[in-house]
Amino acid sequence: MIPYILTTEKKVSAAARLRGLLRDKKVRIVPELYDCLSAKAAEMNGFEVIMVSSGDLACGMTGIPDLQLLSIDDFVRATEQITRMTPMPLIIDADDGFGLGRALNAQYGCMRIMQAGAAGVLVTDTAELGRKGQLSIPDACLRFAAARAGLDANGMDGFLIGRCDSNLEAELDETVARCKAYIDAGVDMLCILWMHKIPGREKKLALCRQLKAGLDALGGKYVDFPMWYPDLCGKAHDPGEVTMQDLAELESYKLVGVHYSAHAAMLAMLDVGRHILKEQNNDYVDHHFDDTGYKTFTTMSMFGLTDNAWVEAENAFVREPQDSVAQRNADYFVKPDDVHNPDEK
Numbered sequence: 001m002i003p004y005i006l007t008t009e010k011k012v013s014a015a016a017r018l019r020g021l022l023r024d025k026k027v028r029i030v031p032e033l034y035d036c037l038s039a040k041a042a043e044m045n046g047f048e049v050i051m052v053s054s055g056d057l058a059c060g061m062t063g064i065p066d067l068q069l070l071s072i073d074d075f076v077r078a079t080e081q082i083t084r085m086t087p088m089p090l091i092i093d094a095d096d097g098f099g100l101g102r103a104l105n106a107q108y109g110c111m112r113i114m115q116a117g118a119a120g121v122l123v124t125d126t127a128e129l130g131r132k133g134q135l136s137i138p139d140a141c142l143r144f145a146a147a148r149a150g151l152d153a154n155g156m157d158g159f160l161i162g163r164c165d166s167n168l169e170a171e172l173d174e175t176v177a178r179c180k181a182y183i184d185a186g187v188d189m190l191c192i193l194w195m196h197k198i199p200g201r202e203k204k205l206a207l208c209r210q211l212k213a214g215l216d217a218l219g220g221k222y223v224d225f226p227m228w229y230p231d232l233c234g235k236a237h238d239p240g241e242v243t244m245q246d247l248a249e250l251e252s253y254k255l256v257g258v259h260y261s262a263h264a265a266m267l268a269m270l271d272v273g274r275h276i277l278k279e280q281n282n283d284y285v286d287h288h289f290d291d292t293g294y295k296t297f298t299t300m301s302m303f304g305l306t307d308n309a310w311v312e313a314e315n316a317f318v319r320e321p322q323d324s325v326a327q328r329n330a331d332y333f334v335k336p337d338d339v340h341n342p343d344e345k
Contacts (some may be wrong), residue, residue: 015119097147110123160186
């Protein structure tokens, strides 16, 4: 097995892989994450598409909330790191187009993100300079058109998700008008941000159908235009939330974002760290997660040591196996009772 980063096969572009996935009728959950560790977990879980959350990336890189202070270089660095280690198409949450809300920022930023290996970006219609509210439709279309130009530079044909921050419940007609204009400006998929905030499952579904009917009535490219559903919530605690089956029956929904990576990591680190400090040992982490079915001596074993991908890659270029750092790491870190896939028989 050759590590993805070292494969000699000609790689199909990430954008092409994403477009290929979206040709079927499946609705896919998209983990919103922030680094190679979270991307590896998503890959091992079997997810097919991932997104870098600008909020999680900001917290992970700077230790402060997402105040839109990250630079395009920060996004490019994260994109390069993640796309080098996984074949999953990566979408980048670009907010207002990588800062300040200028159309030129969106064009330049999207071009660099595509050059770094992403499948595409999500760009919003929020007001510039972090102000409350939305851009006017003409100004929002200029931003989306600029993003489209950046994604298409050098024939890259990146995937553009246009986020519309309208209140669908109060502004259905305007939302339909915005969606039409954004499609005309070049977006490949639409995300109505506050869908999950609408109270009640039936009302959510009714508004989704009305939005779809409004676009379908326009005919042509607007019929069954692909949609992104934001932040699917837990139905066990909120009977008013829609399900994946609901979204599949609506037919136009293709991707569903879920923020769990940074949340889960932070909760686990807080819980384990609290016990280590109180008990002055590492027993808690060694056994507390046994009921999950996962078992590993170290996270490192999951990164191409257990399956020998990196071991074989390095061993091909050394005279003796023990001259291989990867081999020595595998001998030490990989244990016979490790379990990385509890569902595997």
